Amino acid sequence: MSTGNTLLGLLATGPGHGYDLKRRHDERFPQARPLAYGQVYTTLQRLVRDGLAEVDATGSEGGPERTTYRLTEQGTGTLLDWLAEPVPPAPVTAANEIFAKVTAIIASGHGDPADFLRAQRAAHLARMRELTAVKTAPGAPLSAVLSADYALTHLDADLRWMDNAAQRLGGLAEEVTSA
Missing domain, CATH: 1.10.287 (Helix Hairpins)
Known part of the structure; x- marks a missing residue:
């Protein structure tokens, strides 16, 4: 499962900062391995670099400064393409x-x-x-x-x-x- 596409899916529900997106991921995918904070922020930076997400706001609201991200139009298109594509069945493997x-x-x-x-x-x-x-x-x-x-x-x-x-x-x- 692509972390980038998963974060795009989470951003489709509304803007969020890294901590919020990690929390949403871990709540929505309880059986998955929890995301590491570093992985979330690195992926967000890549999504911004690629034009799939953008900074929505930066603020502290009485706590540490947080950057909130939102999905771009291009990010929505990428997400919709990913959601429409069937997942290939797992290969038959003797590596089990x-x-x-x-x-x-x-x-x-x-x-x-x-x-x-x-x-x-x-x-x-x-x-x-x-x-x-x-x-x-x-x-x-x-x-x-x-x-x-x-x-x-x-x-x-x-x-x-x-x-x-x-x-x-x-x-x-x-x-x-x-x-």
């Missing part, structure tokens, strides 16, 4: 760490892949319980519910893969050790 660990356990002979899959399944189920609690909490914000649903769907896909892998362990072990 769960897959890599199962394969390494089989290839190295260190450990039991079925035991690892059981432990991983338990970790996934625990995380799914946490996410379900987040999305069913009274007054949960829509952004938290949508984020939890997204993560739950991916965890469910991992669980289905783990079930399939557990069923195929014998064949996979022969394939890896004969290579």
